[in-house]
Amino acid sequence: MIGLGPMGRAMVRAYLAAGHPVTVWNRTASRADELVEAGATRAATPAEAVAASPLVLLSLTHYGAMYEILGHVGDALAGKVIVNLSSDTPQASRDAAVWLAERGAELLVGGIMVPAEVVGTDGAYVFYSGPRSAFEAHEPTLRVIGRADHRGSDPALAQLFYQALVHVFVTTLAAFVQGAALLGTAGVTAREYAPLADELVQLARSSFAEAAGNIDAGDHPDEGASAQMMAVGVDHIAGAVAAAGQDVALPAAVKSLYDRMIAAGYGKDSWTRMIDVIRTRPA
Template sequence: MTDQQHKTSVTVIGLGAMGQALAGAFLRAGHPTTIWNRTPGKGDDLVAAGATRAGTAAEAARASDLVVVCLYDYEVSRAVLGPVAADLAGRVLVNLTSDTPERSREAAAWAAEHGIAYLDGAILVPVTVIGTADALLFHSGPRAVYERHESTLKVLGGNTVYLGEDHGLAAVYDNALLDFFWTSMYGLVHAFALAGADGVKGAELAPYMSALLSIFPAAVESTAVEVDSGEYPGDQAPLVTEAANVDHVIHASVHRGLDVEALNGIKAVLDRAIARGQGADGWTAIIEAIRTPEARAH
């Protein structure tokens, strides 16, 4: 028996850039790999490397013990998987399609109705990092199902994390981290635009941006403590002072003809927090203004 025959067979449905990276990682690790995509013309390199191209989604579903899906969103995922539910019965389905926790839980309920063991997942790295020790992926769902295929799933990334039984947890973590990433990236680009309006090149500002990042690890840790405790010390930098600083940036941006929609949103949250009587609290106190009354009740 060859080494490949000892490996779990895997099907990858969805051959966008990420899907191809996933299939490639499985192939490199010696897993018999079947691939399928809704539109033809993708995956030739994978076939050349040893993958089997299925003719239909049903054939792809039946080909392997473990079926991994990576599509645009859960609407597309449901459209692809719905017609092949019977072919997936008795197999393990791992959905690495990004979406919301609600859709993840709905997908899990659908899978349970059709006798499909289901794990939800999220990929937190770009295509080029898949299959490396640094690749971060989250999984949530039944622990027994995850543990059965843990070694296979870790082929996709050395930093593969199981979060718990709730199928929505992978999406919860994914959404939260992407929230931080995209708002931070917007701020980064906006800062370059603000400095650039006065003739400062991006390369001239970049070293100071990088230096500023050094405070973030400690800020993340302290903010986590404060949001969990509900205590927001503001003796060094109260919200009223920070609100004035944000106002200065807004005024400078408007004067230079830059978009300030995101900054106005930040200022609105600060104003609501101050109106709630939290002007002497620290920055983290804005979480009370970010949350809806319903969320605060829980």
């Protein structure tokens, strides 16, 4: 394991708890101390860490750190499977696969979907992409940190799944906070609002399957939630937030999507027609 931030340390602890031998290296060496005391082996250099095992896990701030660390390990990469669990752009993962292939190594890209404290528990899961044969050879080991979900051979896929899903997560949380701020202007507590928001999120979830059908078919019949109808509601939300003197960035962003749909003549279609504006940058 190379990279001992909160995430890398949690992974090492999960491996040690599972009785797995682990060699560790970190730029700031002292971060390995507690893990070495718990049974991990300290590598003196990245090359020593890479040489220690056929499977090398990286948990770094970004892919740039991978080049800084592995750029100096010489021939040690040949024949290795490198699992990069760092977050970065999809293209960074594709470029890394090429860079590692040039050095005789295979890249599995990992997108870990849970916080460090959940790593190694039943609730943990990780998206992987890259060569299926490499994934299958190491799946039992990868499963120690969380459910291992291989999504395909394109290295970018794990980053794309990670980003698409974390986007749903962070945007939902931001919308939740915006609602609390708006209700707060009338003295309503967040505690009163939270269960109602929870119910509403379940309603949103129940629309995913039908929306996905429309998006995949490229067909957006209005079945009670037209773009026009939704646009009016979104306009009122942005207006209410602005009138309250609060930050209008999030509702304004949603409003701009509906405005673009109306301008493109999609008002009578289902709101799912948004896919056609969201796929292109505004002029």
